[in-house]
Amino acid sequence: MRKAEPPPPQHKRLARPPVPDTARPERVLRGIAVSPGVAIGPAFGASEPVPVIARQKIQAADTAAEGARLDGAIAQSHRQLTKLRARLAVLPEESQVEIAPLFDVYLRMLGPSRLIRGVRRRIEETLLSAESAVAAEADAIAEAILARSDPDMSADDRAGLMRRADEVREIARRLVRNLTRQPFKSFSGLPQGAVLLTETLRPADAALLEPSRVAGVVAEEGGADGHTAVMLRALGLPAVLGAAGAAHAIRAGETVVVDGRSGRVVRNPSAATLADARRAVTKYARERQRYAKLRRLPAETLDGEAVELQANLELPIELPLIAQSGAIGIGLLRTEFLFMNRETVPDEATQAETYRGIVEAMNGDPVTFRVLDWGGEKDIEALSSAGIVPEVADANPALGLRGIRLLLRQTELLETQFAAILRAGFAGPVRVMLPMVTTVAEVRSAREIYERVARRLRRRGERIPEKLPPLGIMVETPGAALAADALALEADFFAIGTNDLTAYTLAVDRGESQVAELYDPMHPAVLRLVQFATEAALRMRMPVSVCGEMAGNAQLTPLLLGLGLRSFSMNAAAVPRVKQAVRAVEIDACARFARHVMDQSDPTRIEELVRAFSPARVDA
Ligand code: PEP
Ligand code: MG
Numbered sequence: 215m216r217k218a219e220p221p222p223p224q225h226k227r228l229a230r231p232p233v234p235d236t237a238r239p240e241r242v243l244r245g246i247a248v249s250p251g252v253a254i255g256p257a258f259g260a261s262e263p264v265p266v267i268a269r270q271k272i273q274a275a276d277t278a279a280e281g282a283r284l285d286g287a288i289a290q291s292h293r294q295l296t297k298l299r300a301r302l303a304v305l306p307e308e309s310q311v312e313i314a315p316l317f318d319v320y321l322r323m324l325g326p327s328r329l330i331r332g333v334r335r336r337i338e339e340t341l342l343s344a345e346s347a348v349a350a351e352a353d354a355i356a357e358a359i360l361a362r363s364d365p366d367m368s369a370d371d372r373a374g375l376m377r378r379a380d381e382v383r384e385i386a387r388r389l390v391r392n393l394t395r396q397p398f399k400s401f402s403g404l405p406q407g408a409v410l411l412t413e414t415l416r417p418a419d420a421a422l423l424e425p426s427r428v429a430g431v432v433a434e435e436g437g438a439d440g441h442t443a444v445m446l447r448a449l450g451l452p453a454v455l456g457a458a459g460a461a462h463a464i465r466a467g468e469t470v471v472v473d474g475r476s477g478r479v480v481r482n483p484s485a486a487t488l489a490d491a492r493r494a495v496t497k498y499a500r501e502r503q504r505y506a507k508l509r510r511l512p513a514e515t516l517d518g519e520a521v522e523l524q525a526n527l528e529l530p531i532e533l534p535l536i537a538q539s540g541a542i543g544i545g546l547l548r549t550e551f552l553f554m555n556r557e558t559v560p561d562e563a564t565q566a567e568t569y570r571g572i573v574e575a576m577n578g579d580p581v582t583f584r585v586l587d588w589g590g591e592k593d594i595e596a597l598s599s600a601g602i603v604p605e606v607a608d609a610n611p612a613l614g615l616r617g618i619r620l621l622l623r624q625t626e627l628l629e630t631q632f633a634a635i636l637r638a639g640f641a642g643p644v645r646v647m648l649p650m651v652t653t654v655a656e657v658r659s660a661r662e663i664y665e666r667v668a669r670r671l672r673r674r675g676e677r678i679p680e681k682l683p684p685l686g687i688m689v690e691t692p693g694a695a696l697a698a699d700a701l702a703l704e705a706d707f708f709a710i711g712t713n714d715l716t717a718y719t720l721a722v723d724r725g726e727s728q729v730a731e732l733y734d735p736m737h738p739a740v741l742r743l744v745q746f747a748t749e750a751a752l753r754m755r756m757p758v759s760v761c762g763e764m765a766g767n768a769q770l771t772p773l774l775l776g777l778g779l780r781s782f783s784m785n786a787a788a789v790p791r792v793k794q795a796v797r798a799v800e801i802d803a804c805a806r807f808a809r810h811v812m813d814q815s816d817p818t819r820i821e822e823l824v825r826a827f828s829p830a831r832v833d834a
Contacts, residue, residue, distance in 0.1 A: 240484045241309060243464075245432065245457030246730050247477035248443035250787075252494040253430025253452040254471050254483075257464045258408035260401070260415075270343035280337045284344040287392040288324050294388070295320050298413060298434060301458040301727070313462045316381075323385045329355060345393045352386030355379075404428060409470045411461045417441035417592050418554040421529055425449040430472035432460045432479050438733055439713045439763045440725025441592055445551070447766075447785040448528050450535060454479050456727030505790030509540035513793045515775070517800045522781040523789050524582075526761060530568070533575050535786040540793065543579035545783020546647070546709060546761040547572065549631065550586050550594065559596045559627075565634035573642040580643040582709065582783070583635045584688065585628060587649035589616030591725050602627060612723065617650025617688075622659055632667040636678040645684045647709060652693040657704040661685055690714035690762070695743035698750035708751045709783070712762030716740050735764045736824065737817045741773075745812060748778050759783055769824050771795035776808025 272280055299317040302310050323329050329351055336347035356379035363375050401422055404410065407429050412419075414435040420442045423431070428451055436442050436455030446453040452474035454460075464470060464481045471480040471491040480487055513521045524545030525536040529552070536544065552568060553559065560568070573581050588594055588603060590612045597603045602624055608614030621628040635646055648660050664685055671678050687704075689695050690711030698708070716735045717724040724733055734740070744760070751758035759781035764770055766784030768791040774782070775796070782792060807827050814820050 238482045240487060241463070241481045243309070243457050243460050243479040243481065244304075245434075245454040245460065245477050245479060246436070246438050246443075246727065247473070247475050248436070248438055248455050249431075249447045249451055249453040249474045251430070251450070251452030251474045251498050252472065252491050253409055253474070254469065254488065254491050254495065255407045255409040255429035256405065257411050257466055257468050257470045257481075258404050259461060259464075259466045260410055260412040260419075270346045272337075272341050272343050274341060277338050277341070280344045280347075281334065283393060284330075284333060284337065284348075284389075287344065287389050288330065290392045291385070291388045292321065292324050294392075294413075295324070298458075298462075301434070304458045309459055309463055313459045316462055319381055320385050320388075323382070329382060329385065345390050348386050348389045348393065352382050355382050401428075409472055411464055411470070413461045415442050415455075417445055417551070418594070420445035420449070421551050421554050423449060423451065425451055425531075430454075430470075430474065432457050432464075432470070432472055434458055434461050435725075435727055437723065437725045437727055437730045439716070439735075440723075441590075442725065444526075444548075444713070444763065444785070445528055447763075447787065448526065448532050448535075450785075450787050456730055458727075505794070506538065508790045508793050508797075509538065511540075511793070511797065513542075513796050515796055515799055515801055515804075517802070519775075519780070519801045521775070521796045522759070523793055523796070524580075524759070524761075524781070524783040525786045525789060526783050527572070530572060530575075532786060533572070536576075539786040539789035541579075541786060541789045544572070544576060544581045545759055545781070547581060547583045548587065549583060550588055550592055553586065553588075553594045553596060554592075556596050557599075559600050559602065562630045562633050562637075565631060566637040569634055569638035569644075570641045573638045573644060576642060578642055580645060582645040582647050582686075583638075584647040584649055584709075585618075585621060585631050585635075587617045588620050589614060589650075612717070618648045618656050618660060619650065621648075622656060625663060628660070628663055629667050632664050633671055633676075636668055636671055636683070637676055639679045639683050640677045643683075644679075645686060645707065647707075648685070648687045648705075649711075650690065650714070651687040651701065651705075652691050652697075654697070654700050654704050657685075657687060657701065661704070684757075686757075688714075688761075689747045690718070692719050692743055695747045698747040699753075702750045702754040702756055705756070707757040707759075708747060709759050709761045710744055710747055712740065712744065712760060712764040715743060715762065719743060734817050735762070735767075736770075736820045738812075738815055738820065741777075741812065741820070744774075745777050752778050757781065766792060768792045768795040769828075772799050772804045772827055773808050773811055773824060775799065775801060776804035776806070776811075 295317055299314065302314055332351040333347045336342045336351055337344060359375055359379045363372050404427055406427050409430045409432060410428055412433050415433045431446055431451055431453040433455045434457055443455060452472050454472055454474060454477050457479050460479055468481060469483060471483045471487060513523045523541055524543045525539055525541035526546040527536060527544045528548045569583065588597060603620065635644060638644060651657060668678060668682055684706035686707030686709060687701060688711045689698060689708050694701060695715060712735050713724055716733060719739050720732060720737055722729050722733045748758055760774060760779055761783040765782035766788030771792050784792060811820055811823055
C-alpha cells in the first residue's frame with residue numbers, strides 16, 4: 215500500500231502544450247543519460263510545502279538533546295548544499311552566476327541567522343521539538359517578510375519579498391526533512407505530462423512515479439546504474455540524472471526538453487529545438503512500434519542457438535510492460551521495492567498474495583524472486599521504524615550490512631520471505647535468489663533456513679511445490695566472482711549482477727554523479743570476472759545469467775554471447791533491442807570477437823571494438 219500523500223504543492227496546474235518563450239534564451243544543461251526517450255513538458259519542482267507538523271512539546275530536561283538534533287540537521291543540510299554548489303562548476307559561466315547566489319543565501323541561513331537563532335529560542339523557551347520550532351519560526355519570518363508588502367510597491371519589489379519568503383520556507387523544508395527523515399517527495403500535485411525536476415531522487419521516490427502521468431525526470435544527483443536509474447528505466451521514463459544545477463536553474467512551469475539518450479536538458483527551448491524534440495518523440499514512438507513486431511519472434515541467433523531473454527521487475531505496475539516486451543519470465547524480481555513506501559513490513563500472507571499475483575500474471579513463465587536486498591542506497595522506512603535495521607546508516611553503507619548479511623542476522627525476515635515465495639511457487643514456476651553473497655557459508659546457512667521453512671510449511675498444511683524451487687545466488691561482488699567455482703558447488707544457479715560487480719571492482723559508487731565517468735562495465739577487470747564466473751557455472755552445467763544493466767545493453771550482447779552466456783534479464787524496454795541483436799549474430803563470430811576483446815587491457819579500446827562489431831544496426 216502506498217503512503218498517504220501530503221497536501222499538494224501550491225503551484226498545482228495542468229500541463230499546457232509547450233510554446234517557445236522568445237523573451238528568454240535557450241540554455242542547455244548536461245547530465246548522465248540514464249533512460250532513453252525524449253520528453254517535452256513544463257517543469258515541476260518536487261519541493262514541497264513545509265510538512266504539517268503537529269506542535270510537539272518537549273520536557274525542559276530535553277532541550278540540550280533537541281538542540282543537538284538541530285545541530286545534526288544543520289550540518290547535514292550544509293553538507294547537501296555544499297555538495298550541490300560545488301557541482302555547479304561544470305555549468306557554463308552564465309548559469310553559475312545565476313544559480314550560485316541562491317546556494318549562498320541558503321548556506322548563510324544555516325549559519326547564525328535570524329532563522330536559526332529563533333529556532334533555538336523556541337526550543338529552549340517554548341519547549342518545542344526541533345522540527346516544530348523550525349516550522350513555526352520559518353512561518354513567522356516568512357509572514358513578517360510578506361507583511362512588508364504594500365500596494366505602492368513596484369511589482370519587482372513585491373516579487374523580491376515573495377522570493378525571500380520562499381527561500382526561508384525552502385531552507386526550513388530541508389531542515390525538517392533532515393530532522394524527521396520524512397520521505398523527500400510528494401508527487402500528488404504533479405500535472406499530467408510534466409517533467410519532474412529534483413535535486414535527488416531516492417529509489418523509493420522513483421518507485422512512486424506513475425509513468426502515465428510523468429513525461430520525464432531530471433535530477434541533479436545520481437549515477438548511470440544506481441537503483442534510481444534502474445527504476446526509471448523500468449518505468450520507461452526518459453530521464454537524465456547528475457544534471458548539475460538543473461533543479462535550481464529551471465523554474466516551475468518553464469518548458470523543458472529532456473533527452474534521455476544524450477543526457478541533454480534544454481531549458482526554454484527555441485522553436486527549432488522544440489521541433490527537433492517533437493521529431494525525436496515521434497521517431498522514438500515509431501521505433502517502439504517496430505520493436506513490438508519482434509515480440510513474437512524467437513530469441514535465436516542466425517545459427518539457431520536459443521537465448522533466454524527475461525525481464526527485471528521492481529513493482530507490479532511494470533507487468534504490462536513486461537507482457538508487451540516479449541520477455542519470457544522474470545529473471546530478477548527486486549523484492550525490496552515491494553517493502554518501500556509503506557508504513558509496516560508486509561507479513562507472510564501479504565507477501566504471499568503479492569508474489570502469487572505476479573506468478574499468476576506471468577502465465578507459467580518462470581519468476582526469479584531475489585530476497586530482500588536492503589542497504590546501500592536503498593533505505594526502507596518500514597524496516598527502520600520497526601527497528602529491524604539500524605536507524606543510523608553504516609559509515610559506508612555499500613560495504614555494510616547489505617543483502618544476505620542482514621537477512622542472516624534478521625532470520626525472521628528471511629524465513630517470512632522464503633515462506634511467502636514457496637507459497638506463491640504453487641501457482642507457477644519460481645526460483646529463489648540470494649543477494650550480495652560473498653561466502654559459501656552464507657549460501658549454506660540460507661539453504662538450511664530455506665529447507666526448514668519448507669518443512670514447517672508442509673507441517674502446517676500449506677500448498678508448496680513438491681520439489682523445492684532452485685536456490686541460487688547473485689554474483690555481484692569480486693569476492694563471489696573469484697570464488698565462483700566454490701560457490702557453484704553450493705548454489706543451484708548464478709545470476710551475475712554487473713551493476714554492483716562494476717561498482718565494487720572499480721571502487722566506484724554506482725549512484726554517484728561525481729565519479730560517474732569512472733563507472734565502466736566494459737573495464738577489462740569487470741569482464742574478466744564475468745568470464746570467470748560464467749566459466750565456473752558452465753563447467754558445473756549450472757544455469758547462469760546476467761541480470762545487471764549490462765544485459766540490457768544490446769551493443770554488449772555479442773560479447774556476452776561470446777563469453778558463453780545464453781540467458782539475460784533486463785528492463786522490459788530493452789528486451790526487443792537485445793532480441794534484435796541476438797537474431798543478427800552467429801555464435802562462432804561472437805566467440806571469436808569475445809576472445810579478441812578479452813585480450814585487451816584498455817577499456818576505451820574495448821568500447822571501440824564493441825561499437826564497431828555491429829552485425830546489424832543495434833541501438834545502444
Ligand atoms: C546488480 O547489482 O547488478 C543487480 C542486478 O542488482 P541491483 O541492481 O538490484 O543491485
Ligand atoms: Mg546488486
